[in-house]
Amino acid sequence: MTSRSPLAPAAFPALPDIAGVTLRVARAQYKNWDRCDLTYVELSPGTTVAGVFTRNICCSSEVELGREQVKGGIGRALIVNAGNSNAFTGYRGREAVEQIMGQVADHLGCAATDVFVSSTGVIGVPLPRDKARAGVEAALIAEPCTWEAAAETICTTDTFAKGSAASAVIGERTVQVAGIVKGSGMIAPDMATMLGYIFTDAAVAPSLLQAMLSEATGPSFNSITVDSDTSTSDTVLLFATGQAGNAPLESWDDTGADALYAAIRQVSLDLAHQVVRDGEGASKFIEIEVSGAADDHSAKRVALAIANSPLVKTAIAGEDANWGRVVMAVGKAGEPADRDRLAIRFGDHWVAKQGLPVDGYDEAPVAAHLKGLEVRIGADLGLGDGRATVWTCDLTHGYISINADYRS
Amino acid sequence: MTSRSPLAPAAFPALPDIAGVTLRVARAQYKNWDRCDLTYVELSPGTTVAGVFTRNICCSSEVELGREQVKGGIGRALIVNAGNSNAFTGYRGREAVEQIMGQVADHLGCAATDVFVSSTGVIGVPLPRDKARAGVEAALIAEPCTWEAAAETICTTDTFAKGSAASAVIGERTVQVAGIVKGSGMIAPDMATMLGYIFTDAAVAPSLLQAMLSEATGPSFNSITVDSDTSTSDTVLLFATGQAGNAPLESWDDTGADALYAAIRQVSLDLAHQVVRDGEGASKFIEIEVSGAADDHSAKRVALAIANSPLVKTAIAGEDANWGRVVMAVGKAGEPADRDRLAIRFGDHWVAKQGLPVDGYDEAPVAAHLKGLEVRIGADLGLGDGRATVWTCDLTHGYISINADYRS
Numbered sequence: 132m133t134s135r136s137p138l139a140p141a142a143f144p145a146l147p148d149i150a151g152v153t154l155r156v157a158r159a160q161y162k163n164w165d166r167c168d169l170t171y172v173e174l175s176p177g178t179t180v181a182g183v184f185t186r187n188i189c190c191s192s193e194v195e196l197g198r199e200q201v202k203g204g205i206g207r208a209l210i211v212n213a214g215n216s217n218a219f220t221g222y223r224g225r226e227a228v229e230q231i232m233g234q235v236a237d238h239l240g241c242a243a244t245d246v247f248v249s250s251t252g253v254i255g256v257p258l259p260r261d262k263a264r265a266g267v268e269a270a271l272i273a274e275p276c277t278w279e280a281a282a283e284t285i286c287t288t289d290t291f292a293k294g295s296a297a298s299a300v301i302g303e304r305t306v307q308v309a310g311i312v313k314g315s316g317m318i319a320p321d322m323a324t325m326l327g328y329i330f331t332d333a334a335v336a337p338s339l340l341q342a343m344l345s346e347a348t349g350p351s352f353n354s355i356t357v358d359s360d361t362s363t364s365d366t367v368l369l370f371a372t373g374q375a376g377n378a379p380l381e382s383w384d385d386t387g388a389d390a391l392y393a394a395i396r397q398v399s400l401d402l403a404h405q406v407v408r409d410g411e412g413a414s415k416f417i418e419i420e421v422s423g424a425a426d427d428h429s430a431k432r433v434a435l436a437i438a439n440s441p442l443v444k445t446a447i448a449g450e451d452a453n454w455g456r457v458v459m460a461v462g463k464a465g466e467p468a469d470r471d472r473l474a475i476r477f478g479d480h481w482v483a484k485q486g487l488p489v490d491g492y493d494e495a496p497v498a499a500h501l502k503g504l505e506v507r508i509g510a511d512l513g514l515g516d517g518r519a520t521v522w523t524c525d526l527t528h529g530y531i532s533i534n535a536d537y538r539s
Numbered sequence: 540m541t542s543r544s545p546l547a548p549a550a551f552p553a554l555p556d557i558a559g560v561t562l563r564v565a566r567a568q569y570k571n572w573d574r575c576d577l578t579y580v581e582l583s584p585g586t587t588v589a590g591v592f593t594r595n596i597c598c599s600s601e602v603e604l605g606r607e608q609v610k611g612g613i614g615r616a617l618i619v620n621a622g623n624s625n626a627f628t629g630y631r632g633r634e635a636v637e638q639i640m641g642q643v644a645d646h647l648g649c650a651a652t653d654v655f656v657s658s659t660g661v662i663g664v665p666l667p668r669d670k671a672r673a674g675v676e677a678a679l680i681a682e683p684c685t686w687e688a689a690a691e692t693i694c695t696t697d698t699f700a701k702g703s704a705a706s707a708v709i710g711e712r713t714v715q716v717a718g719i720v721k722g723s724g725m726i727a728p729d730m731a732t733m734l735g736y737i738f739t740d741a742a743v744a745p746s747l748l749q750a751m752l753s754e755a756t757g758p759s760f761n762s763i764t765v766d767s768d769t770s771t772s773d774t775v776l777l778f779a780t781g782q783a784g785n786a787p788l789e790s791w792d793d794t795g796a797d798a799l800y801a802a803i804r805q806v807s808l809d810l811a812h813q814v815v816r817d818g819e820g821a822s823k824f825i826e827i828e829v830s831g832a833a834d835d836h837s838a839k840r841v842a843l844a845i846a847n848s849p850l851v852k853t854a855i856a857g858e859d860a861n862w863g864r865v866v867m868a869v870g871k872a873g874e875p876a877d878r879d880r881l882a883i884r885f886g887d888h889w890v891a892k893q894g895l896p897v898d899g900y901d902e903a904p905v906a907a908h909l910k911g912l913e914v915r916i917g918a919d920l921g922l923g924d925g926r927a928t929v930w931t932c933d934l935t936h937g938y939i940s941i942n943a944d945y946r947s
Contacts, residue, residue: 186871186873187867187870187871188869188870188871188875188876188877188878189866189867189869189870189876189878189881190870190878218863218866219863219866219878219891219894219895219896220895221879221893221894221895223895253863254863254866255862255863255891255895255896358849358850363866363867363870441766441849441934441938441942442766442942445938445939445942445943446942446943448939448943449942449943451943454663455626455627455661455662455663458597458626458627458662458771459595459597459771461596461597462595462596462597462598462771463594463595463596465594467596468596468597469596470596470597470598470627471629473597483627483663485629486627486629487627487628487629487631488627488663488664525943526849526939526943527939527943528936528939528940528943530849530853530939531853531856531934531935531936531938531939532936534849534850534853534854534857535853535854535856535857535859535933535934535935535936
């Protein structure tokens, strides 16, 4: 890994064991490197699964297959390949995924469709089947490893391993939720990917599990952006082993469902924030809060227009209170807005209200806020009750260096 | 001006005089600089006008007023202020524009609504009315100047003055078309602007003039992007003085209308390309051609997704034949696409077809193409007859330096 992002947490967090989840890693040597690059997660029989996937039309075979597999609701294993995304590789890429599914299924004595596969790394090169076969073989018999080892093994150009955990009480049982994620933008030098995996020992029916994941994804993984580019492989999977012994949750109305959802949402948000904190070249973590929009959907579109504006992102990199660029981004979003009702703030300091700079505007506290590692931008549209918060990072020379000063 | 873009033409072109158009410049000193910053164009009585304006909702008073004024179809004068965009300045900004309109109208003895005003530069600061009054007063009585002087005076952070001309035959008369434009991205350090002005001595009814400008804008000014950010002040105005003595054109069916349109389109395209060639930090001029899309609208959305992708733009800056990023951009556009029919080329060299790298792919000629100052990217979607071409520039350290290494 290259030098650790200045926005990284101090250390990898302590994650609890999740009954029914066994982690193993191995070396498939997808690239010529000295590290593990294949992760194998074995899940106890009866584990249910939910998934959300990239909306990129040119998605990988892994995503195409995964989207079908989650409909079955059952997961027995997860394989993650790092170093080769297997995207844009046609039938040869698909055959490689099917080989892995079959190999793991034979070992576990389960259906091939219960084995989920993700891949991340270089594109346009079919995953080498011989390396995959040997790597999986080694992983199947490897000693179990830690969360941190697994979180490191799924990484590509990430500068730190990312994990998060929370717990919830369902009836008389305390259940655990733990997750790992990789991603640092759409990640050059290869077109890359956000991959996230969350595990709980709670017993949850697949339909409710999917509902919880879909609901939790909107305000977390789908509310972050590094460079507006959408990977062809983005995947988040949520597995529930049912080993905690709680009365299985079937619907939102069941006791403990809300608590479990809160834990899943907390882990999702924490993992999503860590992805932004590892954004390519990032030197500032930026929270953008839009209020007063026509509705929540509109607020999110405006917030993303601000978050994806190169001029806003470079202004923050330069610690420049250039609120005019925020105004510009609001106006270009194509959503209802009224210039003369618009208010903009940095941190808690309003710089413009009702379409004008505030009277007696004092830039000193704003400049102080912008010097920090965490910057908050607020835009109130003054139209309605729509709200949204998204997170991004700044756009720096580091991003250009990573993505341009390199020949793949 | 900072150092001239490496993509700039060798020199400012020779532009013809346009009968009925008189150019003058003056110093309003909107900023503390040693240059002219106010341009005054006097137009002979009977001049018709057409305009296209930014779609940014948070637009300036100049844009709001201009949009109404073109409905009248008559233009007698144009004032362009450089150094202050007067955007996001509320009623005070509007009063400054109305002052200028009244002052010029008094001098010419015309209606205030026949005087068009544009402003470009810092935002959030109302245009100082005293400086505007003195600047206009000086401009009204200044000696006429050259096209190049006017083209320089409307510039802000541009690195070269931009002009273009063409002619057309209408019946037995040859008419001239000449235009100037400023813009180099949405231009930091201030949120800035593309302003374009095209003049012809042809006689053209306002409704036809507007139709010609609207038609010409789509494949020119509306087919370029530097950083995906849309200014609050973008404006293109087309004035026709009628001094050439041609039989006035009333409809597309009139003799010579097609020829005049072709000249207007040629000038629009040339000026639009020059804006891209002055894109902030640009080191490569990039043409993106999408074919085989469901329809032309869909093709343009895909082309703009490629053109606005930071990962594609940084890859070109790095002279990296990273076609996977083009695939990613096609897939994220949200338009109909089929991964397994997609073909990608750089220059004339196909790198991928039918969702796979081409057999025996040789990177050498592709690498040679990418070393040039002009790069062409092609994407064929293999679905229909939809086509579009857009132009952009690469994303370099220069862009970051201009936009981040600066405190406004």
